[in-house]
Amino acid sequence: MSTYQMGEYDVIVIGAGHAGCEAGLACARLGKRTLMLSINLEAVAMMACNPSIGGTGKGHLVREIDALGGQMGLNIDKTFIQSRMLNTAKGPAVHSLRAQADKNEYHIEMKKTLEQEPLLQMKQGEVVDLLLEEKIPGQKKVCGVVLRTGSTYRGKAVILATGTFLGGKVFIGDSVYESGPNGLAPSTELARRLREHGLPMRRFKTGTPARALAQSLDYDKMLPQDGDPEVVPFSFMNDHLEVEGGQVRCWLTYTNEKTHEVIRANFHRSALFGGQIEGIGPRYCPSIEDKVNRFADKKRHQTFIEPEGRYTDEVYIQGMSSSLPEDVQDAFYRTIEGLEHLEIVRPAYAIEYDCIDPLALKASLENRQIEGLFCAGQFNGSSGYEEAAAQGLMAGINAVQKLEGKDPFILDRSEGYIGVLIDDLVTKGTNEPYRIMTSRAEYRLLLRQDNADLRLTEKSYRIGLASEERYQKMLHKKEMLQRETDRLQRLVVQPEVINPILEEAGSTKISAPVPLIDLLRRPEVRYEMTAPADPARPVLSRHEQQALEVQIRYEGYIEKQIRQVERFRRLEQRVLPEDLDYLSIDGLRIEARQKLDQLRPVSVGQASRISGVSPADINVLLIHLERMRRGRKKSEE
Numbered sequence: 001m002s003t004y005q006m007g008e009y010d011v012i013v014i015g016a017g018h019a020g021c022e023a024g025l026a027c028a029r030l031g032k033r034t035l036m037l038s039i040n041l042e043a044v045a046m047m048a049c050n051p052s053i054g055g056t057g058k059g060h061l062v063r064e065i066d067a068l069g070g071q072m073g074l075n076i077d078k079t080f081i082q083s084r085m086l087n088t089a090k091g092p093a094v095h096s097l098r099a100q101a102d103k104n105e106y107h108i109e110m111k112k113t114l115e116q117e118p119l120l121q122m123k124q125g126e127v128v129d130l131l132l133e134e135k136i137p138g139q140k141k142v143c144g145v146v147l148r149t150g151s152t153y154r155g156k157a158v159i160l161a162t163g164t165f166l167g168g169k170v171f172i173g174d175s176v177y178e179s180g181p182n183g184l185a186p187s188t189e190l191a192r193r194l195r196e197h198g199l200p201m202r203r204f205k206t207g208t209p210a211r212a213l214a215q216s217l218d219y220d221k222m223l224p225q226d227g228d229p230e231v232v233p234f235s236f237m238n239d240h241l242e243v244e245g246g247q248v249r250c251w252l253t254y255t256n257e258k259t260h261e262v263i264r265a266n267f268h269r270s271a272l273f274g275g276q277i278e279g280i281g282p283r284y285c286p287s288i289e290d291k292v293n294r295f296a297d298k299k300r301h302q303t304f305i306e307p308e309g310r311y312t313d314e315v316y317i318q319g320m321s322s323s324l325p326e327d328v329q330d331a332f333y334r335t336i337e338g339l340e341h342l343e344i345v346r347p348a349y350a351i352e353y354d355c356i357d358p359l360a361l362k363a364s365l366e367n368r369q370i371e372g373l374f375c376a377g378q379f380n381g382s383s384g385y386e387e388a389a390a391q392g393l394m395a396g397i398n399a400v401q402k403l404e405g406k407d408p409f410i411l412d413r414s415e416g417y418i419g420v421l422i423d424d425l426v427t428k429g430t431n432e433p434y435r436i437m438t439s440r441a442e443y444r445l446l447l448r449q450d451n452a453d454l455r456l457t458e459k460s461y462r463i464g465l466a467s468e469e470r471y472q473k474m475l476h477k478k479e480m481l482q483r484e485t486d487r488l489q490r491l492v493v494q495p496e497v498i499n500p501i502l503e504e505a506g507s508t509k510i511s512a513p514v515p516l517i518d519l520l521r522r523p524e525v526r527y528e529m530t531a532p533a534d535p536a537r538p539v540l541s542r543h544e545q546q547a548l549e550v551q552i553r554y555e556g557y558i559e560k561q562i563r564q565v566e567r568f569r570r571l572e573q574r575v576l577p578e579d580l581d582y583l584s585i586d587g588l589r590i591e592a593r594q595k596l597d598q599l600r601p602v603s604v605g606q607a608s609r610i611s612g613v614s615p616a617d618i619n620v621l622l623i624h625l626e627r628m629r630r631g632r633k634k635s636e637e
Contacts, residue, residue: 004151007153010155010157011023011155011157011399012037013159014161015037015038016038017385018072018388019161019163019395020036020038020159020163020392021392022070022389022393023159023161023374024117026069026070026397026465027119027120027399029069030400030465031464032119033121034119035121036122037123037126037127037153038122038124039184039185041124042184043182047106049208050316052100053106055098056438059086059096059098060436061387062389063453066234066235066236067236067453067455067460068393068397069460071110073233073235073236074234076099076106077234077238078109079101080241081100081101082248083228083232083243083247086098092445094444095448095450097232101309105310126185127146127147129193130146130158139371140369140371158372158373158374159376159396160356163378165187166191166353166379167203167352168187168351170350173270173271173328174269174274175325176276181351198369199356202355202381204279204353205280205353207348208351210346212317213315213342217315217339218337218339219338221338224251226250236452239543240542250304250307251304251338255288255303256335256336256337257300259335269328279353282383285383286321287323303318305317314345317339353378355378356381357429358380358429359598361380363410363423363602363606364394364408365398372399372402374399378433382421382430387421387435391422394409394418398410413568414565416456417436420436423606424440427606443564443565446562450547453470453473454477454478454547477544477547484537488516489517491515493533493534498516501525501532502525505526507519516533516534521555571608574603576600576601576602577628582597583597587624588617591612592614604618
């Protein structure tokens with residue numbers, strides 16, 4: 001095939017899914033000429049699986065993406081059809097916002113945003129190879145891409161965000177064929193070439209349930225699931241959101257023993273159990289046949305019926321992904337209450353795809369083997385739109401940082417869920433599609449949804465991504481919180497004024513005047529309900545009220561966690577030399593030497609989280625660093 005050059009860019013992004021969109025926008029907004037390539041532009045921000053954004057842990061990621069100047073939060077705020085705050089019965093650390101999207105509107109709005117970004121250009125085209133050059137023998141650098149048509153584009157950095165398209169293979173019973181998600185073409189040639197370039201690749205798989213016609217369902221047999229009366233925006237740039245036409249209703253129903261009998265009788269026809277699928281699937285989002293097999297004692301499994309948009313009759317049957325044949329799908333879906341006359345318009349399927357071992361990446365998401373090649377999203381072994389978008393944003397930022405000769409922009413585990421996500425991937429690796437969860441974050445009381453802007457916006461503003469408007473909005477919130485906290489400490493309320501409010505809230509009355517801030521530490525007393533006793537209070541936005549309540553109520557716990565972070569950061573600040581010869585350090589176990597030499601951690605803290613490196617190994621490493629320090633000091637004298 002003859003090749004010909006079509007253009008030069010600063011950054012080339014391969015893929016236009018949730019990772020690719022954030023990567024492309026970040027690079028362009030940071031002043032770099034950016035090219036985004038997609039096999040099909042209908043795949044821009046495509047919701048191939050669940051038509052929602054957010055959820056437990058994931059909602060935190062979306063808020064952090066927004067605080068850094070990303071697009072996902074703004075886009076879902078424009079296109080949601082139902083919104084709910086999850087885990088409200090638990091503490092604020094695990095409150096997670098989730099919004100049902102109009103999936104077509106979400107795609108349209110994101111594509112419009114990309115098209116309007118001045119330095120970003122989108123093109124439809126399949127990348128089949130990377131252009132590489134050798135700086136020195138054995139050290140490669142990426143310098144562009146080759147398309148199936150023979151056209152080439154030069155680029156100083158390339159971001160791989162291929163999602164589930166790379167080597168995509170679909171399974172429906174014993175029907176197996178090469179395909180990307182949602183019937184789009186797969187990327188097969190690039191998958192082969194990446195292996196030939198020496199990248200450590202692996203096979204993962206995921207699945208999606210059937211889509212059915214809403215009019216074929218019996219909603220009288222299902223439980224309604226409504227959105228929250230007051231919508232909480234994802235983006236800190238939005239204080240209030242109105243839903244034109246009202247929120248749509250979702251529905252809850254359950255499988256039953258008859259459903260399970262149909263599935264058990266057809267285990268042998270499932271691609272999952274038949275041996276056709278070699279990829280590893282997500283443990284936290286198993287197919288329905290996997291659930292029935294693994295949890296044989298469970299009499300039922302819940303399934304949510306979720307509309308795919310306002311202008312389509314298709315609904316998504318959440319919790320029921322499958323690789324069983326279509327006739328079996330018809331049979332088991334119709335055993336579920338409310339789905340007896342269901343009409344499937346898109347069958348469930350499993351999809352297997354290629355991804356990289358994330359241990360081959362630096363904390364900046366740059367590949368260790370090929371300079372200038374950054375990786376993001378499901379290509380890195382993660383699952384989910386939100387995890388993908390977070391990595392895309394960070395890969396985009398770090399591609400620009402590298403081009404400008406600046407230090408990588410890295411968030412540690414105490415600064416954000418994004419830091420936890422990336423550190424887990426590049427330090428611990430993953431043997432299954434990685435999903436963020438609040439339980440993975442050691443400092444989750446500090447890493448709440450409500451304070452993501454206070455934690456991250458200034459960092460992003462300093463590198464030029466967060467806008468002036470966003471930065472000023474954050475500063476105003478920070479100032480308002482401090483002023484209001486100080487005012488509430490000084491404001492003393494009388495029993496006769498506050499007791500009726502306390503009684504209505506089911507809280508114990510007071511017999512003597514107390515500072516209002518003391519009453520707000522009670523879990524049943526909300527800031528807004530004390531307004532009648534505090535007529536002089538300033539007007540706070542919803543974001544400000546949420547942050548204020550948590551800050552006051554959990555002050556003691558927050559201070560304790562801050563002290564834990566200080567201890568954590570002492571190890572993170574113990575930087576390890578890039579050229580440290582781990583293989584020659586006496587006292588390190590062989591496994592620790594090999595892992596440290598392979599992964600090249602940037603700090604003692606990161607080294608301590610590597611699988612196979614024990615606390616004893618860390619002590620040996622600290623002693624070695626101290627000897628090095630003393631040796632340098634002695635030589636200087």
